[in-house]
Amino acid sequence: MHRVRMGRAAGVIAAALVGATVLALGGTAGAHVSVVPSSAAKGGFQILSFSTPNEKDNANTVGLEVTLPTKYPIPFVSVKPMTGWTITTEKTKLAKPVTTDDGQITEAVTKITWTATAGGLEPGQFDLFTISAGPLPTKPSKLEFKALQTYSDGDVVSWIEPVVKGAAEPEHPAPTLTLTKASSDGH
Amino acid sequence: MHRVRMGRAAGVIAAALVGATVLALGGTAGAHVSVVPSSAAKGGFQILSFSTPNEKDNANTVGLEVTLPTKYPIPFVSVKPMTGWTITTEKTKLAKPVTTDDGQITEAVTKITWTATAGGLEPGQFDLFTISAGPLPTKPSKLEFKALQTYSDGDVVSWIEPVVKGAAEPEHPAPTLTLTKASSDGH
Numbered sequence: 342m343h344r345v346r347m348g349r350a351a352g353v354i355a356a357a358l359v360g361a362t363v364l365a366l367g368g369t370a371g372a373h374v375s376v377v378p379s380s381a382a383k384g385g386f387q388i389l390s391f392s393t394p395n396e397k398d399n400a401n402t403v404g405l406e407v408t409l410p411t412k413y414p415i416p417f418v419s420v421k422p423m424t425g426w427t428i429t430t431e432k433t434k435l436a437k438p439v440t441t442d443d444g445q446i447t448e449a450v451t452k453i454t455w456t457a458t459a460g461g462l463e464p465g466q467f468d469l470f471t472i473s474a475g476p477l478p479t480k481p482s483k484l485e486f487k488a489l490q491t492y493s494d495g496d497v498v499s500w501i502e503p504v505v506k507g508a509a510e511p512e513h514p515a516p517t518l519t520l521t522k523a524s525s526d527g528h
Numbered sequence: 529m530h531r532v533r534m535g536r537a538a539g540v541i542a543a544a545l546v547g548a549t550v551l552a553l554g555g556t557a558g559a560h561v562s563v564v565p566s567s568a569a570k571g572g573f574q575i576l577s578f579s580t581p582n583e584k585d586n587a588n589t590v591g592l593e594v595t596l597p598t599k600y601p602i603p604f605v606s607v608k609p610m611t612g613w614t615i616t617t618e619k620t621k622l623a624k625p626v627t628t629d630d631g632q633i634t635e636a637v638t639k640i641t642w643t644a645t646a647g648g649l650e651p652g653q654f655d656l657f658t659i660s661a662g663p664l665p666t667k668p669s670k671l672e673f674k675a676l677q678t679y680s681d682g683d684v685v686s687w688i689e690p691v692v693k694g695a696a697e698p699e700h701p702a703p704t705l706t707l708t709k710a711s712s713d714g715h
Contacts, residue, residue: 386559386562388564388579388656417559417581419581419582419652419653419654420652420653420654421653421654421655421656422612422649422650422653422655424611424612428653430652443559450652473579473581473654475559
């Protein structure tokens with residue numbers, strides 16, 4: 342496309358086409374590493390799964406490393422055991438402690454790594470890497486969980502690009518959780 | 529709090545404060561043994577998971593025992609197999625048979641016990657203990673599933689305290705399913 346040669350009307354049409362393309366591509370989000378559900382209530386606990394597809398024809402997915410938010414840390418994070426994978430978590434001392442019902446939280450899980458012990462995800466497979474996390478922060482409108490997907494051929498796919506509202510979806514968006522208004526019972 | 533000494537206005541303020549506390553405490557539900565989803569349609573079948581966190585630093589969760597309602601029994605209950613756990617169910621003869629499409633049900637599952645065979649849940653882990661149950665009763669507005677969580681150090685945590693609307697959340701609430709108006713298709 343040679344946009345420099347187009348007049349204003351053509352530019353508008355092109356923009357509309359780009360919009361339509363984005364809309365159509367929206368359907369491909371499932372082929373990304375993404376967080377399920379895609380939204381959760383502020384202040385609540387939530388079971389979150391990182392839906393991870395193997396996108397290669399000739400290699401397995403053998404590792405997933407997810408970074409948890411540090412600006413708005415989540416005080417309680419636990420991981421769901423998963424047959425065929427070991428899970429390690431990394432805690433970081435918080436710059437600013439978070440006060441909870443159970444007292445002050447001075448460190449939080451900031452990285453979770455799943456490593457395949459039995460071959461991992463084959464071509465054509467996906468899996469859910471699941472955590473329980475809460476209370477979710479009440480301030481931001483979304484949380485980003487940057488993820489690195491490791492393949493058996495050594496490739497690492499970085500799902501770390503920010504998702505910007507109104508902009509076209511990046512090629513490798515970071516799994517992003519939209520935070521919604523707290524419900525009355527916190528669920 | 530000394531409510532007996534308060535006038536009406538103070539009582540209203542206190543009630544409002546209690547409400548605010550509930551709102552804030554709602555967020556801790558996920559660090560409890562809780563039922564997911566937290567609500568389901570009356571009269572329908574529902575897949576229910578008992579989300580169970582290991583809350584200890586130095587012991588594993590090795591057992592979970594869930595009691596099903598007997599006043600409003602659920603005629604059909606089945607359990608999802610789970611690697612590393614054996615599952616036993618206990619049936620009880622019903623005081624009052626329940627009539628279903630498949631005839632009269634005279635006994636129902638009233639207790640389900642998961643027992644770890646491979647170490648159970650380690651510190652920092654949670655898991656989902658899943659059943660399919662239905663038809664859910666049409667009368668009550670909620671169902672309580674009292675749960676006992678057993679640790680490898682012998683401790684048993686009893687998640688049996690009733691959740692009372694408008695009151696502060698107890699320390700160990702019973703997993704409670706809110707029953708909502710039946711949808712048109714019974715699901």
